[in-house]
Amino acid sequence: MNSGNSVAAFFITAKGRMLAGNIRALYPRLIAKKYSAAAVRDAWKKHRTLIFIMASGIVVRTIAPLLEDKRTDPAVVVVDDSGKHVIGLLSGHLGGANERAREIAGFLGGEAVITTASDVNGLTAIDLWAESNGLIIENPDLLPRIGARLVNRKGLKAQAGPEIQLPPDFQRVNDLVEADIIISNREAAAGRSALLMRPRNMIVGMGCNRRTSVEEIETAVMKTLHGAEISFLSVRAVATIDFKAGEPGIIEFCKRHSLDILSFEPDELNSVPGVEHSDAAFRATGAKAVAEPAALLASGMGGLIVPKQKFRNVTIAISEINKGINSVKNGVSKSGGKISVVGTGPGDLSHITPSALRAIRESDVIVGYGTYIDLIEDLISEKEVYSTGMTHEIDRCRKAVELSGNGRNVAVISGGDPGIYAMAGLVFEVLRQQDGKMLMPEVEVIPGISALNAAAARLGAPLMHDFASVSLSDRLTPWETIEKRLDAATMADFVIVLYNPKSKGRTEQIGRAREIIMKHRSPETPVGIVRSAMREKESVVLTNLEHMLGHEIDMQTSIVIGNSNTFVWKNLMITPRGYEKKKQFHP
Numbered sequence: 101m102n103s104g105n106s107v108a109a110f111f112i113t114a115k116g117r118m119l120a121g122n123i124r125a126l127y128p129r130l131i132a133k134k135y136s137a138a139a140v141r142d143a144w145k146k147h148r149t150l151i152f153i154m155a156s157g158i159v160v161r162t163i164a165p166l167l168e169d170k171r172t173d174p175a176v177v178v179v180d181d182s183g184k185h186v187i188g189l190l191s192g193h194l195g196g197a198n199e200r201a202r203e204i205a206g207f208l209g210g211e212a213v214i215t216t217a218s219d220v221n222g223l224t225a226i227d228l229w230a231e232s233n234g235l236i237i238e239n240p241d242l243l244p245r246i247g248a249r250l251v252n253r254k255g256l257k258a259q260a261g262p263e264i265q266l267p268p269d270f271q272r273v274n275d276l277v278e279a280d281i282i283i284s285n286r287e288a289a290a291g292r293s294a295l296l297m298r299p300r301n302m303i304v305g306m307g308c309n310r311r312t313s314v315e316e317i318e319t320a321v322m323k324t325l326h327g328a329e330i331s332f333l334s335v336r337a338v339a340t341i342d343f344k345a346g347e348p349g350i351i352e353f354c355k356r357h358s359l360d361i362l363s364f365e366p367d368e369l370n371s372v373p374g375v376e377h378s379d380a381a382f383r384a385t386g387a388k389a390v391a392e393p394a395a396l397l398a399s400g401m402g403g404l405i406v407p408k409q410k411f412r413n414v415t416i417a418i419s420e421i422n423k424g425i426n427s428v429k430n431g432v433s434k435s436g437g438k439i440s441v442v443g444t445g446p447g448d449l450s451h452i453t454p455s456a457l458r459a460i461r462e463s464d465v466i467v468g469y470g471t472y473i474d475l476i477e478d479l480i481s482e483k484e485v486y487s488t489g490m491t492h493e494i495d496r497c498r499k500a501v502e503l504s505g506n507g508r509n510v511a512v513i514s515g516g517d518p519g520i521y522a523m524a525g526l527v528f529e530v531l532r533q534q535d536g537k538m539l540m541p542e543v544e545v546i547p548g549i550s551a552l553n554a555a556a557a558r559l560g561a562p563l564m565h566d567f568a569s570v571s572l573s574d575r576l577t578p579w580e581t582i583e584k585r586l587d588a589a590t591m592a593d594f595v596i597v598l599y600n601p602k603s604k605g606r607t608e609q610i611g612r613a614r615e616i617i618m619k620h621r622s623p624e625t626p627v628g629i630v631r632s633a634m635r636e637k638e639s640v641v642l643t644n645l646e647h648m649l650g651h652e653i654d655m656q657t658s659i660v661i662g663n664s665n666t667f668v669w670k671n672l673m674i675t676p677r678g679y680e681k682k683k684q685f686h687p
């Protein structure tokens with residue numbers, strides 16, 4: 101999601117111009133323009149979101165001739181001239197207008213006006229639900245009708261395989277005739293009055309001769325799918341042998357249809373049991389077969405739906421992605437799984453962001469451990485939690501990736517911020533290892549208040565000027581590197597935040613760190629020691645370099661070391677920014 105991307109705001113009055121400027125704080129790349137019908141026409145196809153600061157009547161008249169399709173039209177948000185009301189006018193769900201309206205209203209202190217019926221009635225937004233579960237709606241023209249039915253009846257009947265988790269207002273039915281929604285990859289499921297959702301769970305295994313044209317590939321795939329009555333919308337990826345991943349025809353075909361390419365080495369392909377082998381293929385490629393084993397591997401050893409079909413220059417096999425995959429090694433995945441790496445802040449729930457709460461609410465499985473999970477216990481009481489028995493963060497990350505491969509929405513929980521000495525980087529590293537071997541899940545990193553923010557707030561304002569943070573844990577970083585960084589940061593007069601200062605098994609480092617810092621800083625330099633910030637047993641100590649080791653320091657402690665200008669006043673630790681040198685500062 102890139103909501104900040106490509107936003108244009110139109111204003112008429114001087115006040116509107118100012119408001120547009122304010123809204124830029126939310127969307128840094130926002131382009132503000134004076135309103136004219138021509139300017140709007142010009143912007144229509146260029147931007148994902150258009151914000152109008154004016155009467156809704158003007159907006160409706162201006163955009164009416166430009167409207168085409170709710171899937172492609174930009175989101176339109178109307179803000180009144182004083183920012184009191186923010187209306188999600190057009191493309192409320194998929195375009196994100198409702199979300200933008202809430203963001204802008206929250207920011208301006210105004211009220212978001214949302215009129216899409218499902219939101220107001222607390223019912224599932226059908227299009228959004230489909231999107232977030234990786235389902236493609238084949239006949240979106242039916243959306244308004246089915247949406248109205250949902251609002252009127254407070255529920256819908258859906259026909260779907262057991263692996264699809266339905267929202268509470270969808271009732272599972274077996275009969276295609278009574279279903280309002282059919283979730284299936286089979287053409288035969290097509291009924292006239294039901295909304296059709298296609299899971300993207302088919303893999304096309306492909307072998308081809310060099311320089312096979314994209315047209316021939318396309319025809320072969322279409323014929324094969326048609327013969328098996330499989331919807332093309334359900335195809336997720338093309339799987340092939342490693343050196344064919346660069347074949348122009350395959351690349352072009354995948355690009356045209358937004359398909360991933362997964363590729364496997366000959367050894368991997370040869371390890372798949374029970375597929376028909378060809379000597380010609382072996383001589384040419386080193387693999388005894390390509391299309392079938394590639395399809396099987398990419399689908400997590402799911403079911404072969406269509407065995408090898410030979411065309412002039414192409415062979416095709418189709419397999420369905422395994423519904424209960426439990427290994428990422430073979431390259432897997434079912435559509436829909438998402439990983440949210442969520443920062444829960446330093447302590448209690450009052451310091452978690454609304455976005456983090458939303459991500460936790462929307463996930464099926466929680467991966468995290470220890471204190472961080474305990475602190476958000478109330479939030480996750482009804483969720484599946486992977487916590488104990490996995491002390492290693494690498495195991496937890498692998499578990500998260502594996503669960504997302506099985507189509508689950510996973511929240512990986514980190515205390516503080518997830519990208520600061522925490523899980524976000526590791527999730528990406530684990531995924532990178534699997535690149536080209538599995539379908540990549542969507543990953544969202546949700547920031548949190550880090551320990552340094554929390555500690556600074558408790559101490560006063562020690563981070564007002566340039567600072568460096570150094571973790572004293574030498575579990576993953578050689579101690580010499582840590583010493584070098586401490587030395588450099590001290591010499592450059594950075595305020596220094598120490599993370600991981602001490603643990604049961606690591607007690608010496610803090611003393612050594614202090615020695616290094618003392619080389620360049622006076623013993624009177626203010627030092628703040630904050631334990632368990634924003635938690636029940638919080639403690640805050642203000643001391644100095646000379647005396648800092650006389651206070652309790654543990655795993656839940658962050659330490660802030662002042663720079664040469666940091667001072668203490670009324671029990672607050674303050675690093676001056678430099679204002680006192682300005683004339684205006686002196687009354």
Ligand code: SAH
Pocket residue numbers: 446447514515516517518519520521522549550551552554555598599600601630631632633634635654655656657658659
């Ligand atoms: N991702 C976390 C940091 C994890 S490293 C964040 O952004 O805050 C763990 C270290 O963070 C601890 O050893 C301690 O130094 C610091 N820490 C985490 N929570 C803290 C808290 N509530 N109070 C003080 N320090 C904390």
